[in-house]
Structures are given as structure tokens and as C-alpha cells.
Amino acid sequence: MGARGDSAPRPRLVALALIAAALTAGVSCAHIDGDPDPSDPWERMNRGTFRFNEGADRWVIEPIAKGMDFVLPDPVERAIRKFYENSMIPVHFLNAILQFKPVTAIEDLARFVVNTTIGVAGFFDPATHFGLEAHHEDFGQTLGYWGVPPGPYLVLPLLGPSSPRDTVGLVADSASLVYPWFVTIYVSSSISVFRQLNRRSLAIDEIAAERQAALDYYVAVRNAYLNYRENLVNDRTVDEADEADEADEDDLYYID
Amino acid sequence: MRRTRTISITSTDRRTGGVLPLARRAAAVLVAVMSGFAAPSVRAATESEAGARAVIAETVDQVLAVLRDKSIPTEDRIHSLEQIVYGRFDLYVMSRLVLARNWKRFSEEQKKQYVEEFKRYLTNSYGSRIERYDQQEVNIIGTREEPRGDVVIQTKIVGGEFEGALVDYRLRKQDSEWRVIDVVIEGISMVSNYRDQFKSIVSSGGPELLLEKLREKNAAGMSIE
Numbered sequence: 237m238g239a240r241g242d243s244a245p246r247p248r249l250v251a252l253a254l255i256a257a258a259l260t261a262g263v264s265c266a267h268i269d270g271d272p273d274p275s276d277p278w279e280r281m282n283r284g285t286f287r288f289n290e291g292a293d294r295w296v297i298e299p300i301a302k303g304m305d306f307v308l309p310d311p312v313e314r315a316i317r318k319f320y321e322n323s324m325i326p327v328h329f330l331n332a333i334l335q336f337k338p339v340t341a342i343e344d345l346a347r348f349v350v351n352t353t354i355g356v357a358g359f360f361d362p363a364t365h366f367g368l369e370a371h372h373e374d375f376g377q378t379l380g381y382w383g384v385p386p387g388p389y390l391v392l393p394l395l396g397p398s399s400p401r402d403t404v405g406l407v408a409d410s411a412s413l414v415y416p417w418f419v420t421i422y423v424s425s426s427i428s429v430f431r432q433l434n435r436r437s438l439a440i441d442e443i444a445a446e447r448q449a450a451l452d453y454y455v456a457v458r459n460a461y462l463n464y465r466e467n468l469v470n471d472r473t474v475d476e477a478d479e480a481d482e483a484d485e486d487d488l489y490y491i492d
Numbered sequence: 493m494r495r496t497r498t499i500s501i502t503s504t505d506r507r508t509g510g511v512l513p514l515a516r517r518a519a520a521v522l523v524a525v526m527s528g529f530a531a532p533s534v535r536a537a538t539e540s541e542a543g544a545r546a547v548i549a550e551t552v553d554q555v556l557a558v559l560r561d562k563s564i565p566t567e568d569r570i571h572s573l574e575q576i577v578y579g580r581f582d583l584y585v586m587s588r589l590v591l592a593r594n595w596k597r598f599s600e601e602q603k604k605q606y607v608e609e610f611k612r613y614l615t616n617s618y619g620s621r622i623e624r625y626d627q628q629e630v631n632i633i634g635t636r637e638e639p640r641g642d643v644v645i646q647t648k649i650v651g652g653e654f655e656g657a658l659v660d661y662r663l664r665k666q667d668s669e670w671r672v673i674d675v676v677i678e679g680i681s682m683v684s685n686y687r688d689q690f691k692s693i694v695s696s697g698g699p700e701l702l703l704e705k706l707r708e709k710n711a712a713g714m715s716i717e
Contacts, residue, residue, distance in 0.1 A: 273688070441624070458688070459688040463684065463685075467678060489589060489673070490640065
């Protein structure tokens with residue numbers, strides 16, 4: 237597992253989490269009703285890991301995030317999020333190139349230049365006001381663009397919803413970040429842990445509301461993740477929906 | 493209206509932009525050059541698209557007006573939003589689509605109860621979150637007519653916390669009126685999300701279990717207020 241860079245926590249923590257998740261998955265008799273979802277053949281294991289993640293969130297991550305939320309005003313947290321997003325642009329740029337999207341790549345580059353300079357190292361986002369919009373191309377999407385299927389739904393310990401394709405993407409993107417190569421692993425891990433805590437802190441209310449509202453929170457998250465990723469790979473449009481999508485759509489909107 | 497309340501980030505950005513006209517002009521040139529690459533094909537909207545679009549434009553205006561009027565107590569604003577949404581959403585079609593094939597397993601009485609409970613469930617789920625959406629604008633960025641007559645209105649959120657998010661509304665015409673039957677946020681369809689959640693409940697415990705769970709949630713949602 238690529239322990240460097242973006243969204244990769246400390247390796248020892250990951251190892252610990254893996255063991256804990258394996259144990260949890262082993263002992264919990266995940267009760268699965270009805271037909272298994274075809275996109276989630278590993279549901280039993282995933283539910284175990286999901287339960288572990290929920291526990292970790294409830295007892296450790298959310299309390300810390302709430303503390304951050306108390307200390308830092310939301311605008312500051314949003315500025316921090318912008319800073320991190322800006323620092324990820326080189327990775328997005330690389331992936332835009334790998335997907336043969338020159339316009340996206342140029343826009344990313346221009347955004348990076350504008351926001352790093354005028355936007356004070358990325359804490360502000362003047363580029364959006366110049367009409368340069370944010371893109372998000374990661375290596376998971378690049379693989380999708382090349383025709384690699386996502387594979388079964390996969391919940392990673394602590395990192396959350398993913399798929400085999402997106403896990404490979406995560407590792408590749410982490411490796412293509414430049415700064416972690418110049419600092420020790422503890423520094424780069426702390427930076428990514430702080431980033432995740434900051435993001436979590438901005439979503440406290442949304443996640444609490446969603447948890448409370450969902451009839452089956454695991455399924456709600458799975459559905460959201462799978463559709464969100466598919467949509468990103470298709471560049472957030474369905475204009476070129478192929479015939480398979482049309483069939484799906486009929487299934488979704490016409491039931492008789 | 494918006495400027496008065498926008499918290500520092502956006503206004504600071506705007507000020508920064510004003511200080512450097514040269515950079516802004518350079519960026520504008522860059523954008524102009526690039527938009528030459530990706531000129532969208534322009535075509536006239538069909539009659540259906542225009543009809544559905546008008547519904548969304550009007551609804552968005554009404555909703556934003558309610559969200560921004562902080563002089564009215566939250567409870568009353570939630571009530572106004574409910575009235576707007578109930579008029580514009582076809583909650584019957586929506587709840588039916590959510591059940592999909594399981595709809596037929598419900599008796600007439602169960603169907604009636606389910607539609608009522610689902611409506612309350614949606615209201616409780618979204619009503620409590622309204623305080624966070626007052627700083628945004630909604631732009632309609634496209635319309636699309638589906639093969640079987642539904643129309644999708646594509647919108648984008650500008651400003652506020654969800655800057656840049658894409659939200660699609662799917663509308664269906666019934667009795668000469670366009671009503672929303674699904675909301676798709678960044679590819680995540682409300683109908684599909686609830687359908688996945690409800691499916692396993694109905695297949696394990698039948699219609700009664702789903703009704704029971706919805707009632708449970710609704711009762712809990714009420715006590716939290």
C-alpha cells in the first residue's frame with residue numbers, strides 16, 4: 237500500500253486497521269437480507285469493514301473533527317480545503333494528459349498558476365472567478381477512461397468506499413504527488429491526516445443527518461459512491477449514454 | 493442581496509481579482525481561446541424542454557427567496573418550502589419508482605400508507621438542513637429530452653459551500669403539468685439511492701417491514717425537532 241502522500245495514513249495504523257477489520261469481519265455475522273447486490277459480491281466483508289470504520293469515526297475521527305470545527309471557523313477550514321485542492325492540481329493535470337484532455341489540462345495548469353500566486357498558495361480561489369473551473373481527474377478515472385472496469389465494491393479500512401480500480405488509482409496518485417518525496421513519512425502522513433480531518437470537519441452536519449436519515453446507511457453510501465464514481469468517469473454527463481445505460485435508465489424510471 | 497451576507501471567502505476573492513486587472517484580462521483571453529476549442533453545439537430547446545425549464549426556474553427562485561428571508565422563523569420557512577416542493581414534485585410517481593417491482597407486492601391500503609410515510613420521511617430528512625443553503629445561486633446550464641418524454645434540467649450551484657456541484661432534475665408531464673420525479677446530485681440519484689435501501693428491506697420482511705421502519709424513522713425525526 238502506498239503509504240506516502242495524499243489520503244494515506246501511517247503504515248502502522250493501516251496494518252493495525254487491516255488486522256482489526258479482518259477480526260471484525262470474521263466475528264460479525266453480517267446479516268444480509270434478500271438477494272446480494274451484483275455490484276457488491278463482497279458485501280459480508282465490506283459490511284464488517286464498514287462497521288469498523290463507523291466505530292473509528294464515532295469514537296476517534298468525529299470527536300477530533302468536532303474539536304477542529306470548534307476552534308477553526310468554517311471559512312478558515314474551507315480555505316485549508318482549497319489549499320489542499322490546489323496542491324493536488326499537478327496530479328489532476330497529469331491525469332488529464334493521460335486521458336487526452338488538453339483543454340482540461342490547460343485549464344488545470346492555469347488554475348494552478350493563478351491560485352498559487354494571486355490566490356496566496358491556493359488558500360483562495362480567484363481562478364473560479366476568472367471562469368477557470370475546477371476539474372477532478374484522478375488515476376482511478378484514468379483507468380476507467382482506458383476501459384478498466386471498477387471491479388466489485390470494496391470498503392477499505394479507514395479510507396472508506398473504494399473499488400479495486402480506485403484503490404490502484406489512490407496508490408498511483410499518492411506516488412505522483414511530489415512533495416512527500418522531500419519530507420519524512422511522518423510529515424507527509426500528518427499532512428494527509430490533517431487534510432482528511434479538515435474535510436471531515438466540514439461535513440459533520442451532513443454526515444450526521446445522513447446517518448440518522450438512512451434506513452440502511454451502508455447501502456446508501458454504497459449507492460452514492462458507485463454512482464458518483466461512474467459519473468466522474470463519464471465526465472459528469474450522460475449525453476453520450478450508450479445502450480447499456482439506456483437500459484438501466486428504463487429500469488430506473490419505467491417500472492411497468 | 494447575496495453580497496451582504498456572503499462570508500469573507502468569496503468577497504475576498506472578488507476583491508483580489510479587482511486588484512489585478514492585468515491578470516484578469518490575461519485569464520479572460522486564455523478562457524476565450526480555450527472556449528474556441530470546446531464550443532458547445534447550440535440548438536433550440538424543444539417545447540417540452542422549455543416547459544420543464546420554466547418550472548425549475550420558478551421553483552428555484554421561490555425556494556431561494558424563502559431560504560434567504562431570515563426574518564421568518566425557521567419552522568415557518570420549512571413549512572413554506574414544503575408547500576413549494578409538494579406542488580412541484582410528483583411524490584406519488586417518485587415513491588412508486590423507488591419501490592420499482594416491489595410496488596405490486598403492496599396492497600392498496602399499504603400503498604396509500606407508504607406514499608404518505610415516504611413523503612413525511614423525505615420532509616424530515618431534508619427539512620432540518622435548510623440553514624446551510626442560503627448563500628448559493630442556481631444556474632440552469634442545460635436541458636435534455638429523454639427518449640420517452642421525460643425532460644432533464646441540468647443545474648449548477650454557484651457560490652456557498654457546494655460551489656460547482658451539478659444537480660439534475662428529471663421531470664415528467666402529467667395532466668399538462670411538469671413535475672419533478674427525481675433529483676440527481678453529482679450522478680447520485682435520489683430514486684436509485686432509496687430504491688437500493690428499500691429493496692433488501694422489502695425482500696426480507698415484505699411491505700410491512702418497510703412501513704414499520706419508515707414509521708419508526710418518522711417518529712424519531714419528529715421527536716428531534
